[in-house]
Amino acid sequence: MRRALFLAFVFSLHFFLLNSSLYADDPEPTKSDTQQVAETTFKLGAFPAIEKWVKELGRGLDWCLDRLVVGGDSIQLGKAANGVVGGIADGFRDLRVDTSVDQTFDAFESLGRRLWLPDWKEKVSKATPAEVKPYFKGSFEYDSNVFLEPKAPKRRDEAVWVWTPGVAINLPFGDEKQYRVGAVYEARFTEFTKYDEHDDVGQTLGAVADLKLTDDIYAKVTEEFIQDAARAGTRTAKKVEYTQNRVSPTVGYHWGDWTLEGQYWNEIRDFESAIYRAFSYANNGFLTTIYRTLFPNFRGLVDYSFSHYDYAADETRVGWYHQIRAGVTGQLSERSNLLARMGYQKRDYKAHDTQFDIPVWDVRLVHRLTSRTTLDFSFERTIEESAFTNNRAYDEKSFRAAGTYLFTQKLRGRAGTAFLRREYEREAFTGAVLVKRRDNIGRAFVGIDYIFRPWFIVNLDYRYDRSNSNNSNFDYTNNQVVLGMTMPL
Numbered sequence: 001m002r003r004a005l006f007l008a009f010v011f012s013l014h015f016f017l018l019n020s021s022l023y024a025d026d027p028e029p030t031k032s033d034t035q036q037v038a039e040t041t042f043k044l045g046a047f048p049a050i051e052k053w054v055k056e057l058g059r060g061l062d063w064c065l066d067r068l069v070v071g072g073d074s075i076q077l078g079k080a081a082n083g084v085v086g087g088i089a090d091g092f093r094d095l096r097v098d099t100s101v102d103q104t105f106d107a108f109e110s111l112g113r114r115l116w117l118p119d120w121k122e123k124v125s126k127a128t129p130a131e132v133k134p135y136f137k138g139s140f141e142y143d144s145n146v147f148l149e150p151k152a153p154k155r156r157d158e159a160v161w162v163w164t165p166g167v168a169i170n171l172p173f174g175d176e177k178q179y180r181v182g183a184v185y186e187a188r189f190t191e192f193t194k195y196d197e198h199d200d201v202g203q204t205l206g207a208v209a210d211l212k213l214t215d216d217i218y219a220k221v222t223e224e225f226i227q228d229a230a231r232a233g234t235r236t237a238k239k240v241e242y243t244q245n246r247v248s249p250t251v252g253y254h255w256g257d258w259t260l261e262g263q264y265w266n267e268i269r270d271f272e273s274a275i276y277r278a279f280s281y282a283n284n285g286f287l288t289t290i291y292r293t294l295f296p297n298f299r300g301l302v303d304y305s306f307s308h309y310d311y312a313a314d315e316t317r318v319g320w321y322h323q324i325r326a327g328v329t330g331q332l333s334e335r336s337n338l339l340a341r342m343g344y345q346k347r348d349y350k351a352h353d354t355q356f357d358i359p360v361w362d363v364r365l366v367h368r369l370t371s372r373t374t375l376d377f378s379f380e381r382t383i384e385e386s387a388f389t390n391n392r393a394y395d396e397k398s399f400r401a402a403g404t405y406l407f408t409q410k411l412r413g414r415a416g417t418a419f420l421r422r423e424y425e426r427e428a429f430t431g432a433v434l435v436k437r438r439d440n441i442g443r444a445f446v447g448i449d450y451i452f453r454p455w456f457i458v459n460l461d462y463r464y465d466r467s468n469s470n471n472s473n474f475d476y477t478n479n480q481v482v483l484g485m486t487m488p489l
Contacts, residue, residue: 051295058333065367065375130171137164137186139459139484146195148467148476155476159193178212188228200241202228220250241272257293262286278314279387283307291329298330301341309385317392321347321383323360335368347383349392356383356393356425372406376416388437389428397421410451414461418443430473439469447482459484 139162146158166186173179188202205225212218229241248265267283285307291299304324311317325343332338342361349355362380369375378400386394402416424437447461463480 051298054294054298054328054332058331058336061336061365061367062333065369128171129173130169132167132169134165134167134489136487136489137166137484138162139164139482141480141482144479145476146192146478148465148478150472150475151477156195158195161191161193163189163191180210181208183207190229198229200229202226204228216254218252218254220252221248222250223247240276242270242276243272244269259289259291259293259299261289261291263289276387278311278317280311280313281317281385282310282312284310294328298328298332300326300328302326303341303343316351317349318351319347319349319392321345321356325360332365337366339364345383347393356395358383358395369403374404376400376402386424388424389430391424391426391428391437393425395423395425412449414445414447414449416445430471433471433473435470437469437471437474439467439474442466442468455487455489457486457488459486 141160141162142157143160144157145155146160147156149155164186166184168182168184170182171180173181184204184206186204188200188204190198190200190202192198203225204227205223207223209221210218211220224244224246226244227242244267246265246267248263250261250263252259252261264286265284268281269283270280271277285305287303287305289301289303291301293299302325304322306320306322308320309318323343323345325341327339327341327343329339330337340361340363342359345356345358345360347356358381360381360383362378362382364376364378367375367377379398381395381397383393384396386392388394398418398420400416400418402414405413407413418441420439420441420443422437422439422441427434427436430437443463443465445461445463447459450458452458459482461480461482461484463478463482465476465478465480467474467476469475
């Protein structure tokens, strides 16, 4: 299997590099074979057969998805949706809800003008070239099974409040504003109604620097910092506090229709509890990617990555992996964007017989079905580091689908679903259960967003989570209703 995959990759890479010469114009007789290959390989539009095939695939995909619109028209979904929205609006008007809401928001805007908030924003914009956008988010959520417990011995419901103040900063600079530095910081205050011992304060920082050094050379640096407490059933079986920090510089070089990109990352994950300290690690790795423009807005790619995990508290967990993938990215059609990569990963551990030697892939398709409707599909197989007993990693296959529909300029609907299968390689004891753990996790959500004013947006969501595991300790069902609001100030 490994040899077959390697030979297939070598063949595809050879085709990727040289096939354009089959379709190029006849070269001048004075040029060497090497010059001929180089010129035809670096020439845009040198892959007419691939371009034709991709465009036909895009048209076919658009046609298939358009059948959803045809089917919806046949049962008058659009009229039904507009009727529901119109009926709700009429009900609001009959009860004078819209009048009361408008009066309330007018009062808030009048108070804001009295407090000189517009002047404050204008003073900030004049004092610095940076765009400073503070915001505030709040939510109330009800969970039927807040700690994601199995049916036995009991399930505990809870009402949770989450308050999130934050600020976003964007600073373009340079003679032509070709450089940019940005950051987003937010704090999270989580308050439990009944189980207040689980109250928590978390924070997140994201920063990015985009630098266009020359017409052909670019650089990018990102940093992600999280300090939080994972809820039950997420990272582990119990709530646990952790910090995670990842810094990743990237450098790229454009050469004709080719782009060579190199990325390095350093990630540190640390658990504060001594019980989970063994799962704290430092991860260092690099990713090298070669892109080739096959035709406008569509590129082929080949990438190789190496990643090393160092566990200071448990040297037997030290591991690494090699991964190589090939694929395409770009526009299949005017309405469809595709990222598709497939390859192979080999993962080993220093003092353990756990190893994975498997094909990996990730596919994502984003499609604009109509002017109001967007669909998003993804399918992935990968390996993740495990924080479950003596298992070093787990194999995860996932499928996700989501869609948005714009009812009006102020009202948007959202819906989606996901299915994940996680397979752990080694048997492990959890209580009295000894099995190779297998989890099948299903998720679904539906929600709406309503923009009352540009500075006040309300969200209402219902979410359903279900886990079926061959280890009964990880079976759970949770129903969650979330009412939230966002205030961009």
